[in-house]
Amino acid sequence: MDFTFTDDQLTFREAISRFLMTEAAPELLREIWETDVGRSADLRGKIAEQGLTALSVPEAFGGLGMNDIAWSLMTQELGYYAIPDSLADTAYVAAGLLNRLADDHPVKASLLPRIADGSVRLAIGHPVNPLVADAALAEWLILAHGDDVHVVPRAQVDVQASASIDASRRLSQVSWAPSPDTLLVAGDAGRGLWAETLNRGALSVAGQLLGLAQRMLDLSVDYVAQRKQFGKPIGSFQAVKHHLADVASKIEFAKPVLYRAAHALAKGEVRADVYVSQARLACCDASWLAARQGIQVHGAMGYTWEVDLQMFMKRAWSLDPGWGDRALHKSRVAAYVLGDNARLGPGSTFEE
Template identity: 30%
Template sequence: MDFRFSEEQEELREMARAFLSEQCGPEALRAAMQTTRGYDPKVWEKIASELGWPSIHVPEEFGGLGLGHVDLVVLLEATGEALLCAPFFSTVALAANTILEVGTDAQKREWLPTLAAGDQTATLAFAEENGRWDASGIETTATQDGDDFLLSGTKAWVVDGHTSDLVLVVARTPRSTVEDGLSVFAVPSGTAGMTRERLPTMDLTRRLARIGLSDVRVGREALVGEFKGAWPGLRRSLDLAAIALAAEQVGGAQRCLDLAVTYAGEREQFGRPIGSFQAIKHKCADMFVAVETARSALYYAACIADDGSDDLAINASLAKAWCSEAYFRCAADAIQIHGGVGFTWEYDPHLHFKRARASESWLGTPDNHRERIARLAIGLEE
């Protein structure tokens, strides 16, 4: 396994940072946060049509660039650093991965080219009000009615759920339990019986929605993959999403470290920069260690994803648990180093603090993932 970045990956990183610095700086970020949509459609159009980011890891046969998960992680680290407001994560890391892991070849040919081109946005509606991110949390039902299915239930914390053109709904057949009976259905926006409500969130850089399903009728063509057999593919897609989220967290943690070091070199007390004080040096050093260890866990998990190893599950959970805590620790320490201004609107640390706290819980908390690691290690989960 080669842990060195290729020349192309380094160029991708620099290109992404340059674009995000120019198009998604502090003023643009705050402007996007104030909109109902939650992002600037013009920026999304540039990301999709000019840069081709949504196509990065979609296979060439389905209209993508055919790159790997390491390449996607390089890109997501940059978007996490900039707190990108766009339907990139929902469309690429959630929806496209789910279609790739669960869908048939015919469905991949139908849906992936439009997602890769950015012509359509999509998201995954998995979690519900119970807050669980495993199969036991799915209570939404899919009842067969002739050749159709009736979907009923409520989905919560759906990223970009209020604006996505396509929602991939995870539901179970009545009286099925845990992994048994889970299916995925592609439901277009505007389908009768589906309601979408934007949720108030602490993190304004990422929009979440509640989706209500009241006997939503969909045809068999909406079924993604095999009826009642979606869980193995779903489990893998959730692991890939956890790695993708960990990439954003590493990028955010790096940004917090950079902000803290810069401020510590500029802010003076007692006639010298506060960065010269030992307590501040120790805090910055601890942040550096947190960032680098999190980055190591992240890229090892991404390499495992590209290699197709059976160790994906345990490494995805390790990356999500550690990167979540590293990001939150760095965000909190960045505020401490900034002092009172760290939580004012004009400075960025509070934005990262809110994103860190929100993403720590999303896709499973660190405790959830550590418990899963233990279950995998002793053979209670495959």
């Protein structure tokens, strides 16, 4: 079995990383955060030009036709550069939901090409999320009414802003009235679609948390190499080295868990829920440790606006409860591990 990423996936990741390195520098992000909407239409347009919004849209609708495995790399880049946008919700999670509809469905035919070219913003109100990201800025909202899936125009939704510790996370409570005109999928089909959407949303958050963890580690390593005490860089002290080595270990152990979950979701495996929840927990642990140790080595100044660490730390904290809190994901893993038919051990990682 080939466990490596394809050349196309790796080349695309490298191109996106180089692009975001120049177009999403921390000083530019601060300027965007301080605007009324907290979003940059110019940045989003440039990201679309790079092809990121088209990544998982089928070729028949103007996209690149890649799957969850490619997104496990891309979400890490969105996290690493703390992109102040719910781009993954539109281009990955919502696109995945729409991909499950029949090709001749009018909503699919209408929205997927616009997702690909970056001209539409969607917000998703999954039942596990009490608040909806970017609801006020979205053109359409995908919302739940019981098991039913509705696609609702922004004009029919009442939005009440809710504060977040992360200034770039624009969260809202939404109120709306379902109607036959907004119904997309009903009943059992809707329940299955919401379950798959939860997995995709949780995997999206997991990838972003892993990228955030890596960025916080890199910032901490740079800082301890420059800050001196007793005439020496503090990075030369053994205790500091151990703190950061613990973070690096967490990140490296979380990566294969994330990629295994992406593979399970892309292949429609029956235990995809378990793999996604395991990845969500592993990546969350890595980001929390990276934030905690980052503050440890920066000191209290790491919380201040002038220091870059606070941007990534706050993003990790605000993403932590998104798409299912720890209790939900722990319960999904526990239900499988403690079940009678659990297939555990290295010989059961992949089916033949």
